Amino acid sequence: FEVVAPDDPAWLQAARFFGLSPDLARHLRRRKGNEKRLYWISEKAGQFLGATAPFQLRVCSAGVRVLEQLGASRLNEQPMWRVAQEGLPLLLRHGMKRRIEASVSFVRRFLMCKEIDVQELH
Numbered sequence: 001f002e003v004v005a006p007d008d009p010a011w012l013q014a015a016r017f018f019g020l021s022p023d024l025a026r027h028l029r030r031r032k033g034n035e036k037r038l039y040w041i042s043e044k045a046g047q048f049l050g051a052t053a054p055f056q057l058r059v060c061s062a063g064v065r066v067l068e069q070l071g072a073s074r075l076n077e078q079p080m081w082r083v084a085q086e087g088l089p090l091l092l093r094h095g096m097k098r099r100i101e102a103s104v105s106f107v108r109r110f111l112m113c114k115e116i117d118v119q120e121l122h
Contacts, residue, residue: 001062002031003046004030006022006023006025010035014038014081018081019098020094021095026046027040028041029063035069036068038066039062039063045062049062064086065087066087068082083096106120
């Protein structure tokens, strides 16, 4: 796993979109060679992963997946990001601003109907 730099362009774009503080990068890691998934780790786990040892330790899994890169959007050339379900509680706790709240009755109607009037969204 490698550290996600606070000035990493992909991270800054995701942080801007979701309303997250760029400083949260100190908790993020990604697998070496795979920039499409960001994992949240604790401070102690970060120290463990950053430690050096006389032998090579292979870490298969570390952290909670919080963000996934989907590919370029149609509107511009920048990649889109999505929140991973298992990482949602962490991101909400740390100030994620983009969210949708809906009643159970609205979601039920939304799933059953092919169209919903715009007036019902307010």
